[in-house]
Amino acid sequence: MANRMILNETSYFGKGAIENVAPEFKKRGFKKAVVVTDKDLIEFKVVARVTDLLEKEGVNYELYDGIVPNPTIENVKEGVEFVKNCEADCIIAIGGGSPIDTAKAIGIIVTNSEFSDVISLEGVADTKNPCLPIFAIPTTSGTAAEVTINYVITDEENKRKFVCVDPHDIPIVAFVDSDLMMGMPKSLAAATGMDAMTHAIEGYITKGAWEMTDMMHIKAIEIVGRSLRDSVNGDQKAREEMALGQYIAGMGFSNVGLGLVHGMAHPLSAWYDIPHGVACASLLPTIMKYNKDYTDEKYRDIAIVLGVEGAIDMSLEDARDAACEAIDQLSKDVGIPATISELGVKEEDLPQIAEDAFNDVCTPGNPRDTTVEEIIALYKSLI
Template sequence: MVNRMILNETSYFGKGAIEEVPVEFKKRNFKKAIVITDKELIQFGVATKVTDLLDKAGINYTVHDGIVPNPTIQNVKDGVVAVKEAGADCIIAIGGGSPIDTAKAIGIIVTNPEFADVRSLEGVADTKQPCLPILAVPTTSGTAAEVTINYVITDEENQRKFVCVDPHDIPIAAFVDSDMMMGMPKSLAAATGMDAMTHAIEGFITKGAWEMTDMLHLKAIEIIGRSLRASVNGDETGREAMALGQYIAGMGFSNVGLGLVHGMAHPLSAWYNIPHGVACASLLPTVMKYNKAFTGEKYREIAEALKIEGAETMMIEEARDAACEAIDRLSRDVGIPATISELGVKAEDLQKIAEDAFKDVCTPGNPRDTSVEEIIGLYQSLM
């Protein structure tokens, strides 16, 4: 079997990494950038940390800040227009998953105009050209959009999210600077951090997992498990560790896929506009328990990565339960809602939501094959 690994050409890590943005811009002989971000990151002076550096370096750029959480087809279309009007030859994407995901879709359409119908990008689109070059600056510790070949767009008209997988969309450079993440409120640090843990665990147990990605996911689980609580409390060391942990998880899952947590989370976000990280975090402990009998020795390895005492000598059922309980406890400790009804989910919608989850591109990667009926039962258990 042939396994493929696709990663960024270049990535910078640590405090001050954003200072390399103008260096990379000039080194690559770009002429004009479009900064894609959201209004809050401009308002609260986060994105301006980067634009100030661009100003200082005399770099020509324009700003497009119309991106919303759970970015929409219209967001992508507006961004394509903005890029063309600006005459930009590169994108600087600043934000969490939403701005970076949107930048990927925009960049793909600009260089592959035959995919101007955004829905045509769903799944594995047969694009021919690399997207407009993207320099990605993450501001949250969770999505790893800066290192993945995936992005997710919301189809508001049809009340669904769709996942796009395209090796041509990966940012050419990433700047993982913990200073850009220090402004996250506790709730966002918790949600994005648990999203990163979901990436690591689902990537580790997905059907496509193999030795190299296992190595990455186990290290990510270890880093996130010991750092997330401190990160949520605003600890600088914790935030820096989470910045690295979420990136490592992205290196893995981008190349092997995810599972049922993401399959079930996507329709929750599409139906109720629930932040993606919150949706994943609320589902993870329950879906872990659902999957545990289908994971061989992998939950023991998760327990060991989480430094659970005695995990290496426990009976396998005990080790699986210990891993599930540790993730459940972590989720509670960082304030993730215990039920999806708290997030606005309605019982009368569960049939249709479960049908959407079953059809989601992430669901087939789950280690346990599922059905619409079983997915309904999982949602009901969380109401």
Template structure:
């Protein structure tokens, strides 16, 4: 008998202006001191300051830790833990994309579970004993869904690797999905994070752990994202509103069933070359979809129908699988995603070691088709 588990936020707020509820949640939960976790650019461009203004208006005491960088490192987390302890904060307000929210998760876990202060011991399912310091998450990108997942990713810079942590104790207690916070995204970031969201939805839909409830979420997310992403990248407010919802729905699903080889192969690229995670996923997605297609039953037909592929319902299974892959590839081309790993700076001499890292990644075993290191090498090289 298979027992499936669903873990979601305690509360979530959706829509323009949702960040106004941050102060109400802080007061309602009795928090006295907030540590805002964000990055310097979000402060510089007055994105994070929108939330800080809400805190100030409500006379909520807070301090800021803005030492977050893309692909946050062990050292970034440890500095954040020190900042949290120095501030004597009793909650975290994480503002940003996956990097600030992931860092906040690690900070919150370690503050309450100091035996994991080395950070590296959190890899995989660490078995922490206590919930993280409460996290209120405000995403500023439409992609990672970090605000609703039990996963976070940290970079071990010394060993050129990213590691995934999976912990029900790290999920933010409240999420605020406000498209106004996402309007400042440049086109490139909007495209890469949006394609990351599509990757979450597609990988979650075909992963070995998928089941009826997550299938329902993922197919809806695929439909929303594939129809809204082009408009979102063009800067359309309605498109960004829909993307904010689509990426969250995808997160509700994949957080509970895992991902696959796209993420397994993308994580080492970020660790080795500092490639933005969404770009790495988006570049690899059509290739790995094609690799997996014979192991997915009728699911590519459902993907094709959700993406609006003409006559997908009447095509043969072979035809519709190819059509689904092509629809995803064309979407990536339309929003400016690189179509080769050479464009990401990948070097052929590094591929063997990168493939070893990908094979060990926690996401890889969820792939619907089992894969060897030799096959991963072949896949990387086919995109150089």
């Protein structure tokens, strides 16, 4: 079987990366952009750091700031109409996963109008045309939406999130500028950072993993493991490392998929509007333990790059336990909630939530096959 790799065309990394936005816009001959973002990033002057550069260089743009934390079908439809009315020929997405995911859906529908209901984009949609070109500027260190072919939309009516996978939606240019990430509060840095760790670990052990993605994921685990604590405490060098680590994880999992952590996290966000990173982070240590006997030597690799003393000489069972304990400790150290009841999850909802998790597109990638009953038990263990 052939393995496929899809990566975005160009990326800029490091302090000052956003200074390349206007030159890239002009070089590519674009005439008008829509800046897609959210109101909080405008309020905290993050967006202005980009738009000031656009204005200085005479870039024509309009601002769409209607993005919500778990973007909805209606959110996408509203954005599509905005972009069409502006007659823009590209999108500049500024933010975490929500603005960039929404920009992907908007961009796909603008050039593939037969998917205007949004819901038909679920799974692997048969789109014919590349999306409206997207420049992606992440402001968090976690989702890697700037380098993936995936995006997630919330179906509010049916209380579920659906994942869309489409090579046509990948941003053409990413600007990974750690300066824009310095304003993250501790809680957001922790949640998005643990989301990046989840991407790296799930991508490393997923059924579709292979050598090229393995090298990306194990390096991402190493970078996130050594940097996340200091990043949460506001250290600029650590935040720059986290920006790189989450991007490397995205390069991998975008091409091989994820697993049960994401499968179980998506319905928690859909039912209770829990931020995606928080949902993933609260589940990761428990699901790692659930999967440990189905991962060959990979948990030993994880323990080694996380700096567990003696991991290389441990028995396989002890190495697996050490990897789980290291991630559990990291989660505690950065303040991730230990139970999902703290996030508002109700035990009476678990049977339906577990059905949604079982049917999530990420779940089949898990190294251990599961059942609805086992998923319910996993949720209950975290109540």
